[in-house]
Amino acid sequence: MRSWTYLSSLLLASAAGVQAITWTATPFNPASIPLAVRTPYLSAWLPQGAGAALNDAWPTFWTGSTLGWAGFVKVDGTSYVFLGTPAVSGTTFSKAVQKSSKFTSTQSIFVLSAGPVDITVTFLSPVEPTDLVKQSIPFSYMAVSAAATDGKSHTVQVYSDISAEWVSGDVGLTVNWNSTTSGAILTHQVQLSSPSVFAENSDHTQYGSAFYSTTNTVGATYQTGSDVSVRAAFINNGKLANTLDTGFRAINNNWPVFGLAHDLGTITTATVPCTQNRNLYFLSSFPTSASVISSFLGDYSAALSRANTFDAKVQTDAGKISADYAAVVALSIRQAxxxxxxxxxxxxxxxxxxxxxxxxxxxxxxxxxVNTVDVIFPAWPIFLYTNPNLGKYLLEGLFRYQASGQYPNKWSVHDLGASYPKALGHNDGKDEKMPVEESGNMIIMALSYAQKTGDSSHLQRYTTLLDQWTQFLITDGLIPADQISTDDFAGSLANQTNLAIKGIVGIGAMAQIQSLLGNTAKSSNYSAIATSYVTQWQKFATSTTGAHLTLSYGDPGSWGLSYNLYGDKLLKLNLFPAAVYNERKSAHFPFLSKSEGLNRNCMTHSECRSTLDTPYTKSDWQIWTAAIVTTTAVRDTMIGAVKKWVSDGQSNAPFGDLYDTVSGAAVGFRARPGTMHFYFSIGSITVTFPLVVGGHLALLTL
Incomplete structure (x- = not known):
């Protein structure tokens, strides 16, 4: 991916047609989006109304008057307009299709599709209140980058211009201009021929200059002249003529514009935030394959000694729970x-x-x-137990990608890419949608790492992102909309009791994060919300008899493992009262136990949420639940059921996680590390399931 940047200073433009939005708008679609907004005279906005894309309207000054600001991109010889609504006679071009818009405190970011290439247009107006020099500079940035969406290579050229409208509110006034075309920077400068110091016209300044600049890199070209001629030069040729019009005139006389263009060359698919080949860590210590092989073989005795020490530690720690638990853990670690x-x-x-x-x-x-969040989450205990820094390294890519602004949704992304090892992200926002699940997971994992290590760097660096996800949980966490959770094999369901726990724990975790960062007021606010939600949740989630928690609100005959309570214990939030862990869970488990485990979503063999009449369970969530029950006998029964299943001789596959609790037959997972999805079929029904053997270490992290 290659990008270019403009620096510009001064004024604004008008609205064209308005339509209902067809793109993702984050956090919402405002009436007008700031583009270049730095001073009372540099104040350019995109008038949105009910929904105008970046190329559905001219930018406008804050008063509503038009500012000519046009942008084109040429992909494999085909031209597309991405900024403004220019009409250029004698040319052929298409409109790029806007896919997303996003605004932050300092940036407005648009992603538009130009055939097989996506272009990202970022408008940055810095806010630097603690640096008086930087804050006083009346310039703003526009950056344009391009990335292929089809995995192929494409030639791309990019163009933009401003018109003389930026220097006055009276388009009948005469302007002059000059350009600097040598050196490291290309700059166009335009001003009134007869300026009036300290005067305004329709709130526009009547003195000073507008500057439009870019870096003078290889492939950069420039041109000044009438709007039609300059824009046509790029549309037809993919570059500008490097000519300067010296016929100074009125702003509305053949509308003089000041164009800049860049040839980005051949671009390919983008990753996070641009294509980067990464290397296995060991290569940093071994220059050749021969050297690493020699070292590895020569290290056998020492490696065996270290392994024995590690094995002994795991056996000792897990053995304190039970022999069955130590066996389950020992079988899980390498696989994870x-x-x-x-x-x-x-x-x-x-x-x-x-x-x-x-x-x-x-x-x-x-x-x-790649790096599926609800796969990492169930595997999380193994990283907390063995080396929490590994957990940090797992989260880093997810944080870094979403902080880049390329992912358009307000909740956390599901994964870093649809096809390992290509971590290409989901810039279209069309990843598998688990909004409450993944947002809660990311916040919980970020806090648990910081608590375990004392390292709050992720919390500090990605506070805005964590807060964004928390705001979503506040909206959708207590009463989750119809959606899937990590148990996506069971299909979508509204008002999920267990999913609501995830949302509430996520909000409570953010209260602790704000406290660690010294933001007392925010911490208190989030804590109060989480506490309030627990009270409401208890009323929604309890069966009419009060004996147990339901699978979903208002379904008193349903039941499910509320394994997300583990997060409350792991983070030591103590949000949920003892009664939730005691009477309504531990006391109810024995009545639901089958020969080799607890039904995850079943009251009896036939009363399952799934369309499949199968009394199934999942080993990872069963172990998580065992970690939070208050009765040792129930805990050991649950662990023993997993041990019995994995050792019953009915399968020759690596440790799975989903199995029939009566027959003991594995339903489909093989050799999975943390939660991962796989497919199996029964009759004509095909569903997906997640699994996490790393989660079998859940008891060790408490």
């Missing part, structure tokens, strides 16, 4: 780590950058997604 790869980047000089570490996890036995 086997789905990950530890990587580093290289510096511009080609050296390995061991300070830039990202751990990637493949969603095995499923669709092969």
């Amino acid at each position: 780590f086997a789905a990950t790869e530890l990587t580093v980047s290289k510096t511009s000089a080609g050296a390995f950058n061991t300070t830039d570490v990202i751990l990637f996890m493949k969603e095995i036995s499923s669709d092969g997604n």
Whole structure:
């Protein structure tokens, strides 16, 4: 991916047609979006109304008067307009299709599709209140980048101009201009021929100049002249003529514009935030395959010694729970780590950058997604137990991608890419939608890492993102809309009791995050919301008899493992009262136990939420639930059921997680590390399931 940047200063433009939005708007679609907004005279906006794309309207000054600001991109010889609504006679071009818009405190970001290429247009008006020099500079940025969406290479050229409308509110006044075309920067400067100091016209300044600048890189071209001629030069040729019009005239006399263009060359698919090849970490220490092989073989005795020490520690720690638990954990550890790869980047000089570490996890036995959040989450205990920094490295890629602004949704992304090892993100926002699940997961994991290590760097660096997800949980967490959770095999369901727990714990976790960051008022606010939600949730989620929690609100005959309470215990939030853990859970479990485990969503063999008449359970969530029950006997029964299943001889596949609680037959997962999705069929029904053997260490992290 290659990008270009303009610097510009001064004024604004008018609205064209308005339509209902067909793109993702984050956080919402405002009446007008700021583009270049720095001073009373540099104040350019996109008038949105009910919904105008970046190329549905001319930018306007804050008063509503038009500011000529046009943008085109040429992809493989085909031209598309992405900014403004220019009409250029004698040319042919199409409109780029807007896919998303997003605004933050300082930026407005638009993603538009130009055939097989997406362009991202970022308008940045810096806010620098603690630096008086920077805050007083009357300039704003527009950056344009391009990325292929079809995995192929494409030639791309980009163009933009401003008109003389930026220097006065009276388009009948005469202007003059000059351009600097040598050196590191290309600059157009335009001003009134007869300025009037300290005067205004329709709130526009009547003195000073408008500057339009870009870096003078290879492939950069420029041109001044009438709007039609300059824009046509780019549309027809993909570049400008490097000519300057010296016929100074009135603003509305053949509308003089000041154009700049860049040839981006050949671009390919973008990643996070641009294509980057990463390297396995060990390569930073071994220059050749021969050297690593020699070292590995020569290290056997020492490696065995370290392994024995590690094994002994796990056996001792897990054995304090039970022998069955120690056995389950021992069988889980290698499998969990086997789905990950530890990587580093290289510096511009080609050296390995061991300070830039990202751990990637493949969603095995499923669709092969990269760093699926609801796969990492159930596997999370193994990283907290063995090395919490590995958890940080897993989250880093997810945080970094979403902080780049390329993911358009207000909740957390589901994964980093649909096909391992290509972590290409989901800039279209069409990843698998688990909004409450993934948002809660990210907040909970971020806090648990900080609590475990004392390292709050992620919390500080990504506070805005974490807060954004928390705001979503406040809206949708207590009474979740119809959606899927990590148990996506069961289909979507509204008002999920267990999913609401995830949302509430996420809000409570954000209260602790704000407290760690010293934001007392925000912490108190989030804490109060979480506490209030728990009270309301108890009324919604309890069966009419008061004996147990329901699968979903208003369905008193339903039941499900409320394993998301584990987050409350892990983070030591103590949001949920003891009664939730005691009477309504532990006391009810024995009546639902089957020969090899608890039905995850079933009251009896036939009363299952799933359309399948199968009394199934999942080993990871069963172990998580065992970690929070208050009765040792119930805990050991649940663990023993998992041990019995994995050792009953009915399967020759690696440790799965989904199985029939009566027959003990594995339903489909194989060799999965953390939660991962896979497919199985019964008759004509095909569903997906998530699994996480790393989650079997849940008791060790408490």
